Amino acid sequence: MKVLATYNIKGGVGKTATAVNLAYEAASRGNRVLVWDLDPQGAATFYFRIRPKVKGGGKAIVSGRRDLDEVIKASDYDNLDVVPADFSMRNLDLMIEGSKKPLATLRRVLRSVAKEYDLVFLDCPPSISLASESVFRAADALLVPVIPTTLSIRTFEQLDRFVEENPEVVKDLDVIGFFSMVDRRKRLHRELLVELRAARPDLLDELIPAVTDVERMGVHRQPVTAFSPGSRAARSYAALWDEISARL
Amino acid sequence: MSEVRRFVVTPTDDPAAVLVRLADELSLRAASSTVVERTFLDTADGRLDAAGVVLELRHPVDGSGSASLVWTEDGRTVATHQLALPEAPRFVADLPAWPAADRLAGLMEMRALVPGPTITTRLTVLAALDREEKTTARVVVDTSVLRNGDDLPMLVELHELRGYGREADRLEKRLRAALVLEPFTGSVAAAARAASGAPAFLPSKLRLALHPTAPAAEAWRTVLRALTDTMTANFAGTIADTDSEFLHDFRVAVRRTRSVLQEGRKVLPPERRDEFRAGFKWLGDITTPQRDADVHLLDYPGLLASVPAERAAALEPLRELLVERQRECHGQLVADLRSMRRAQLGRDWAEFLAGDGAWPADDGGEPGSDAPDSLRPAVVVAAERIHKAHTRLVRDGRTIDDGSEPVALHDLRKDAKRLRYLLECFGSLFPASDVATAVKPLKALQDTLGTFQDTEVQAHALEDMAVQLVERGAPAATLLALGAVIEGVHARGAAARVEFAQRFAAFDSHTVTKAYERLSEDAEELS
Numbered sequence: 001m002k003v004l005a006t007y008n009i010k011g012g013v014g015k016t017a018t019a020v021n022l023a024y025e026a027a028s029r030g031n032r033v034l035v036w037d038l039d040p041q042g043a044a045t046f047y048f049r050i051r052p053k054v055k056g057g058g059k060a061i062v063s064g065r066r067d068l069d070e071v072i073k074a075s076d077y078d079n080l081d082v083v084p085a086d087f088s089m090r091n092l093d094l095m096i097e098g099s100k101k102p103l104a105t106l107r108r109v110l111r112s113v114a115k116e117y118d119l120v121f122l123d124c125p126p127s128i129s130l131a132s133e134s135v136f137r138a139a140d141a142l143l144v145p146v147i148p149t150t151l152s153i154r155t156f157e158q159l160d161r162f163v164e165e166n167p168e169v170v171k172d173l174d175v176i177g178f179f180s181m182v183d184r185r186k187r188l189h190r191e192l193l194v195e196l197r198a199a200r201p202d203l204l205d206e207l208i209p210a211v212t213d214v215e216r217m218g219v220h221r222q223p224v225t226a227f228s229p230g231s232r233a234a235r236s237y238a239a240l241w242d243e244i245s246a247r248l
Numbered sequence: 249m250s251e252v253r254r255f256v257v258t259p260t261d262d263p264a265a266v267l268v269r270l271a272d273e274l275s276l277r278a279a280s281s282t283v284v285e286r287t288f289l290d291t292a293d294g295r296l297d298a299a300g301v302v303l304e305l306r307h308p309v310d311g312s313g314s315a316s317l318v319w320t321e322d323g324r325t326v327a328t329h330q331l332a333l334p335e336a337p338r339f340v341a342d343l344p345a346w347p348a349a350d351r352l353a354g355l356m357e358m359r360a361l362v363p364g365p366t367i368t369t370r371l372t373v374l375a376a377l378d379r380e381e382k383t384t385a386r387v388v389v390d391t392s393v394l395r396n397g398d399d400l401p402m403l404v405e406l407h408e409l410r411g412y413g414r415e416a417d418r419l420e421k422r423l424r425a426a427l428v429l430e431p432f433t434g435s436v437a438a439a440a441r442a443a444s445g446a447p448a449f450l451p452s453k454l455r456l457a458l459h460p461t462a463p464a465a466e467a468w469r470t471v472l473r474a475l476t477d478t479m480t481a482n483f484a485g486t487i488a489d490t491d492s493e494f495l496h497d498f499r500v501a502v503r504r505t506r507s508v509l510q511e512g513r514k515v516l517p518p519e520r521r522d523e524f525r526a527g528f529k530w531l532g533d534i535t536t537p538q539r540d541a542d543v544h545l546l547d548y549p550g551l552l553a554s555v556p557a558e559r560a561a562a563l564e565p566l567r568e569l570l571v572e573r574q575r576e577c578h579g580q581l582v583a584d585l586r587s588m589r590r591a592q593l594g595r596d597w598a599e600f601l602a603g604d605g606a607w608p609a610d611d612g613g614e615p616g617s618d619a620p621d622s623l624r625p626a627v628v629v630a631a632e633r634i635h636k637a638h639t640r641l642v643r644d645g646r647t648i649d650d651g652s653e654p655v656a657l658h659d660l661r662k663d664a665k666r667l668r669y670l671l672e673c674f675g676s677l678f679p680a681s682d683v684a685t686a687v688k689p690l691k692a693l694q695d696t697l698g699t700f701q702d703t704e705v706q707a708h709a710l711e712d713m714a715v716q717l718v719e720r721g722a723p724a725a726t727l728l729a730l731g732a733v734i735e736g737v738h739a740r741g742a743a744a745r746v747e748f749a750q751r752f753a754a755f756d757s758h759t760v761t762k763a764y765e766r767l768s769e770d771a772e773e774l775s
Binding site: 029048049050073076078079118221 | 326382
């Protein structure tokens with residue numbers, strides 16, 4: 001089982017759309033996939049039309065009183081299941097802090113479903129906190145969407161610094177950055193794309209365009225490939241998954 | 249994982265139509281209705297069926313969309329793959345890059361997938377939705393007909409989605425109120441096979457139920473007929489070279505037949521026995537070149553893995569030579585199997601096996617008059633043969649030490665095979681657990697002896713091929729890589745040689761001797 005976390009310190013960069021669409025793409029290729037919506041806002045849960053409620057709240061899972069597999073819900077799609085969001089997850093930091101080995105908490109919780117899934121996508125809230133560090137320890141790779149704007153790039157650099165300065169936390173974590181919400185009509189986006197590609201050759205080739213199909217996920221409450229399979233966005237997520245799966 | 253509850257529906261009415269009519273009442277929404285042609289795929293010996301796996305090639309009947317390969321288990325979809333061309337995969341290498349494809353590969357091994365029955369199915373899917381319009385369960389109505397127009401049992405599947413068990417329970421209750429449902433535990437593929445009269449899967453093992461007190465001649469006839477059935481069942485696949493296992497199983501049946509004939513001294517009339525021993529030796533011999541060529545090809549991936557990755561590509565000329573040689577051998581085998589000599593052997597053999605009881609004497613005298621064991625109880629005669637074969641194996645094995653020539657181990661392998669075939673062919677005369685106890689240590693010994701001989705044969709064959717490759721002007725890199733391969737083969741052989749002493753000691757133990765003595769005691773008790 002590989003654990004991938006869609007993560008960025010900054011919000012509104014396309015983390016949830018990435019988790020939902022890549023999970024759908026991976027599942028449609030025969031992988032057994034679980035999405036765990038760690039964001040109390042519950043956007044991934046909303047896209048899958050699932051009630052944002054976990055029996056006993058997030059604390060029951062984090063404390064080990066309830067196994068993760070007891071709260072998993074099937075999505076409408078083959079091979080794709082979801083651990084829904086729960087509003088109590090806003091206190092994830094506190095829950096983790098109270099456990100014996102805070103950093104190892106999420107890794108321990110996920111161990112119970114290791115045989116059932118090939119891939120787990122953790123959709124993370126935007127922050128850098130104890131919960132994020134537990135995500136870093138649980139994940140094999142961070143999928144980091146980067147909007148080609150100055151602010152977004154600054155937060156990517158912050159993440160880089162954290163990874164560099166905290167090897168005991170991140171261990172073998174692979175940080176996979178890619179451009180998200182790219183609008184080629186904007187001169188700044190075009191310029192920053194060129195500049196950043198030169199500075200960061202490890203960024204993935206495929207980029208996710210800023211298109212209305214991605215925004216319409218909220219209307220359809222489906223992954224973009226499910227309601228618009230031939231669309232540019234669907235093709236981009238498929239190509240992005242090709243790159244990521246090859247790297248895994 | 250989500251589970252599927254499957255039912256056969258008594259067709260008082262079209263269940264799909266009933267459900268569509270009741271959709272509102274049952275909170276169901278029609279999701280799709282498609283007509284697809286489905287061809288079920290399995291190996292000739294039904295390995296997927298035995299593991300509960302259904303693999304099918306699906307085409308939309310109206311030509312819309314592409315064909316797909318669908319893998320299900322207990323009605324649950326494990327994986328699907330859209331095919332660019334509507335061609336079924338044949339071998340493991342042709343399977344889609346499914347994450348779980350290794351499991352299918354493990355089941356199939358070297359066997360080819362062959363198409364089974366084809367059916368046409370209307371699949372009507374209805375979804376149970378909650379207030380968020382989230383699917384909480386699916387109902388799939390499967391109405392299938394065979395190509396000849398015969399109906400298959402109508403199925404209703406309730407797909408319970410994980411985390412929505414209560415919703416599925418409620419829906420099942422309401423479905424049961426609307427339709428007459430009986431649980432269904434089989435597979436559509438198996439139902440289609442049964443209804444279409446498709447030939448049974450080839451059995452992988454000899455399954456016999458011999459009577460201990462019946463005359464030996466009757467037991468020998470039964471075994472020889474079963475072996476003939478195996479040869480017949482594998483004949484067409486051998487000629488077509490569908491996969492290497494048809495010839496392998498054909499050869500095993502020939503070898504067993506030869507062994508049963510050998511052990512039939514005093515059970516069969518001597519002259520006829522000699523005639524058929526010669527006939528089946530010829531039949532076995534003509535299959536050897538292709539089997540050797542098949543084994544080289546089957547072993548090729550392992551040989552590749554035995555050299556460093558950067559040298560593997562240099563072995564391509566060897567692979568080409570192996571393929572070429574296999575084709576030549578196959579052409580010769582087909583000619584031999586279609587020869588008058590083979591046909592005459594088949595006719596004479598069928599005539600010899602016809603009838604019951606002891607065979608008439610060679611001079612036309614009373615049945616059994618020149619075969620004194622033919623009317624003795626089968627279990628007693630078989631036990632005597634097993635005792636003799638075991639004694640010989642132990643005696644010969646004890647003469648082998650570290651300085652023995654390889655030929656001594658090759659001869660011992662023949663002794664071991666003789667004993668194994670006796671146990672396999674006549675094992676049903678004895679209590680199954682006693683036979684299993686005797687076979688297990690023998691199998692371990694045979695594995696070691698087999699590895700030793702196979703590596704000897706393989707190393708010599710590869711050395712011959714090296715000469716051929718030189719004649720063909722193969723590059724030096726190929727010859728160097730082949731040298732490394734041959735070295736690896738010798739190393740495996742040497743390891744088996746070292747292992748032999750330990751394996752034989754385990755076989756030549758008090759416990760194993762007791763297990764074989766137990767078979768003789770069984771014979772006394774059963775007769």
